[in-house]
Each structure stands twice: as C-alpha cells, then as structure tokens.
Amino acid sequence: MKSSLKYGALDIIKSTFGIAIKKDLRPKEFWAVKDISFTLRRGECIGLIGHNGAGKSTLLKILNGLYAPDKGQIVMKGKIGALIELGAGFNPILTGRENIYNNASILGFTRKDVEDKMESIIDFSEIGQFIDMPIQNYSSGMKVRLGFAIAAHLEPDILIIDEVLAVGDLGFVLKCFKKIDELLPHTALIFVSHSMPMVSRICNEIILMDHGQVEYYGNDIGKGIQLYYSKFANNDENIVFDNETLELISKETDLIQNIIHRNKDFTLTFKLKLKKTLSQTPVLYLEFKDKEQRPIAGLYVRNMTNISSDTNVIVYSVKIKNPLFTLGKYIADINLYDESDSTIFLRINNIFEFIVHGKEEQWVPFELESENIITLN
Structure with missing residues (x-):
C-alpha cells in the first residue's frame, strides 16, 4: 500500500473546535x-x-x-x-x-x-x-x-x-x-x-x-x-572562568577567513600576559567541539619551563597536522591550568570558530585514515 501526503498553502489555521485563530x-x-x-x-x-x-x-x-x-x-x-x-x-x-x-x-x-x-x-x-x-x-x-x-x-x-x-x-x-x-x-x-x-x-x-x-x-x-x-552561528568569545592570573592579549591563525581545508596543516597562536607570578608555564588544553557542542577532539600544549621573575608574556603556538574534520562548522575552547595541582587559571569558550570546506557534504564530525584491502575469492 502506498502512503502519500500532499499539502498546499495554508492561510488561516483552525483549531480542533473550528475556531479560527485571530x-x-x-x-x-x-x-x-x-x-x-x-x-x-x-x-x-x-x-x-x-x-x-x-x-x-x-x-x-x-x-x-x-x-x-x-x-x-x-x-x-x-x-x-x-x-x-x-x-x-x-x-x-x-x-x-x-x-x-x-x-x-x-x-x-x-x-x-x-x-x-x-x-x-x-x-x-x-x-x-x-x-x-x-x-x-x-x-x-x-x-x-x-x-x-x-x-x-x-x-x-x-x-x-x-x-x-x-x-x-x-x-x-x-x-x-x-x-x-x-x-x-x-x-x-x-x-x-x-x-x-x-x-x-x-x-x-x-x-x-x-x-x-x-x-x-x-x-x-x-x-x-x-x-x-x-x-x-555564534561568534562571541566567552570567558567562563578567570582567577586574574592570565590575560589573553591576542589570538592568531594562519587560516584565511578561518576556513580549514582537509589534510592541510594550520597553526593557532595564543599570547597571554602574566598578571601574577608563576613558577612554571601553565598547560594549555585546546578542545574542538562540533555544532551540537559535543567535544570531538582535544590536545595538550605543555612544556614545564621555569618562568623567570621578569617574564610577563607567554606565547603558545599550536600546529594542527593533517586535520580530518568533515564539512561543517566547529568551535575551539581553551583552558589554562597548573598541571601540578590542577588549579585552573583561565577558561575561554568559542575562542575560534572554523568552517571546514570540501567537495562533498557530510555530517559526521571527522573521518579516519586507514589502509584498506578488498579481496575477491
């Protein structure tokens, strides 16, 4: 049996009791x-x-x-x-x-x-x-x-x-x-x-x-x-936690109009000012989320370098290699914390918003690289 539905224009909606909505x-x-x-x-x-x-x-x-x-x-x-x-x-x-x-x-x-x-x-x-x-x-x-x-x-x-x-x-x-x-x-x-x-x-x-x-x-x-x-679309950067230790001075990327091309490396750079004395560089955690705010990938930027008393700026440069995101929109959040005791210094959501371009429309967040063999017997 075929079930078919066809519907044309509707100008006035009537309720179950036949009363027109004014x-x-x-x-x-x-x-x-x-x-x-x-x-x-x-x-x-x-x-x-x-x-x-x-x-x-x-x-x-x-x-x-x-x-x-x-x-x-x-x-x-x-x-x-x-x-x-x-x-x-x-x-x-x-x-x-x-x-x-x-x-x-x-x-x-x-x-x-x-x-x-x-x-x-x-x-x-x-x-x-x-x-x-x-x-x-x-x-x-x-x-x-x-x-x-x-x-x-x-x-x-x-x-x-x-x-x-x-x-x-x-x-x-x-x-x-x-x-x-x-x-x-x-x-x-x-x-x-x-x-x-x-x-x-x-x-x-x-x-x-x-x-x-x-x-x-x-x-x-x-x-x-x-x-x-x-x-x-949401282009607003949002500071969700700040204990006044670090201040984001600038953020940069070598992407043009924040467009990611699959399999092409890109770089993100964050410059932060020290507002309080720290003994070691904080760990930066970078997290990527898809359109429904679900985390799909993350990476840690750490180098436990001792900070001298005259240091007042820390620069983090992150190179993302061979990105496998599929088409669509993604956002990135950052979190800076002390690895020794997990003290959070600064957390910023939606610090970057990306668009991934390609030839085919797909919805899954990313693809996997693999080596495939098909055998016919």
Whole structure:
C-alpha cells in the first residue's frame, strides 16, 4: 500500500473546535504554513527540522487532522499513529490500561487486537506497576513510554513523532530506535527533532522549514543538517572562568577567513600576559567541539619551563597536522591550568570558530585514515 501526503498553502489555521485563530494575536509569519508538498511511502522516513516556530508541529497537526487546511489537499492511506504532544490523546482521569484501549479504538483496532498486544505494550513501556493508575499521575517520561509503546505495537501504516523522545531516558530512547528499525520497512515515518544525531540515524529524506516554508527538501541529510546549523552561528568569545592570573592579549591563525581545508596543516597562536607570578608555564588544553557542542577532539600544549621573575608574556603556538574534520562548522575552547595541582587559571569558550570546506557534504564530525584491502575469492 502506498502512503502519500500532499499539502498546499495554508492561510488561516483552525483549531480542533473550528475556531479560527485571530490574526491580531500573533504575526502571520509566525504561524502560517505555506507551499509545502511531499510524498512519503512505506519504508521511508522524512525528518522535519527547523528553529522553534518554524511550523513543524503545526504541519504535523494538519497531517494528523487536528487543524484543517484552507487550501491544498492531504492524501493519507492507512492507519495513522501520532506522538505529537506529550500526553496528547490520553484521557487524564483514565488509567494507563484504559487509555491503551482508547488509543487503539481511535486507530480502528478491535478489543481483541488490543488484548493480544496488551502485555507486550505494558512490558515495552516498563511501567507495569503503574498501568492501572490514572494518567494524570504519570510523569512526562512515563507518558512518553506508554504513548510510544501503544503507537509502535499497534503498527500503524503512518507514524508521526514530534520531539517527544527527547523526554525519555537514554535506555528507553535506544529501545525506541530499535523498535523504529523494526517498523520502518512496513511504515511511513514522519520524525521531528532538534537532535540532529537522531535525525541522521533514521531519516532518508529531510525538510528544513523556516517561518512556515520549506528552505530545503531532499535526500542529502548532511546538506539539510548543515543548513540547519548555519542558522545558529555564534561568534562571541566567552570567558567562563578567570582567577586574574592570565590575560589573553591576542589570538592568531594562519587560516584565511578561518576556513580549514582537509589534510592541510594550520597553526593557532595564543599570547597571554602574566598578571601574577608563576613558577612554571601553565598547560594549555585546546578542545574542538562540533555544532551540537559535543567535544570531538582535544590536545595538550605543555612544556614545564621555569618562568623567570621578569617574564610577563607567554606565547603558545599550536600546529594542527593533517586535520580530518568533515564539512561543517566547529568551535575551539581553551583552558589554562597548573598541571601540578590542577588549579585552573583561565577558561575561554568559542575562542575560534572554523568552517571546514570540501567537495562533498557530510555530517559526521571527522573521518579516519586507514589502509584498506578488498579481496575477491
């Protein structure tokens, strides 16, 4: 069976009760969703990404029937499961078990279908001891567990997930992705998340939205993610700790416009003024982070040289050899400390921001050099 979704322009959003949102409540560009069209089939997963307010959740609510579009058409074939908002679709005064029956009936499943899967749903959610407690007493994580367990085990033809997995703990998130892998060959999946590792993990197509419109649509996940990250540039250097021992005088690089070319060495130079007497040169730790502020590489610059009484400037020159960063944006932080007792003197975040250029769009932070042999027998 083919599951397809097409959506045209939307000028006025209507609520579930048919009441139009007044235009004077918020500017039109904040909530309008316009000119969006895509097709999704079984075995495919499309990722919706964009800044808060880009229109992602609004689009999902339109697809799920919570809002009615004024223009265009939506064609969806099969049963639809949706995790759009935390606790959405749950009756708070009913128990978890009763809500399982309610959700299943909305999807068109019979009572017997649910009874056959009941124990499996409860086991997956890992909230068996609370299953007969009213939903209103559940924590946010418990609601996510139950909601995903219901949606996944009832095996809908189309599954819509909007950021709710961000609430779950790591163990449950990993279990969810394993279940998604099992469902995907038989399900069309629409996935919204601000976690780009999650998006790249399961999506084979991507839509980048900006103020209700599509800025990028395609199957180059890396390109879509890079465009997403480019919207959140941060060029501000930030001193997060300073005990008044060292002062950064200057920072220099031999890079042109801070552009790194793969496999080409580059140099960073830091000049610091001594404001207090030290016996030995501090260790400089240089750390590189990717777009999601995750540390991906680091190096130590140390030379335990005794400092004379007339020394007032220390210069650190760092040569990075054969950088293997892939395309995208990276930042560098520095930390200066006393290696003998780990006393921190100065820590500065985002001291440099780099762009890595190359021929192909990739999302992984770096590649590994290797020697490969392929043998045919």
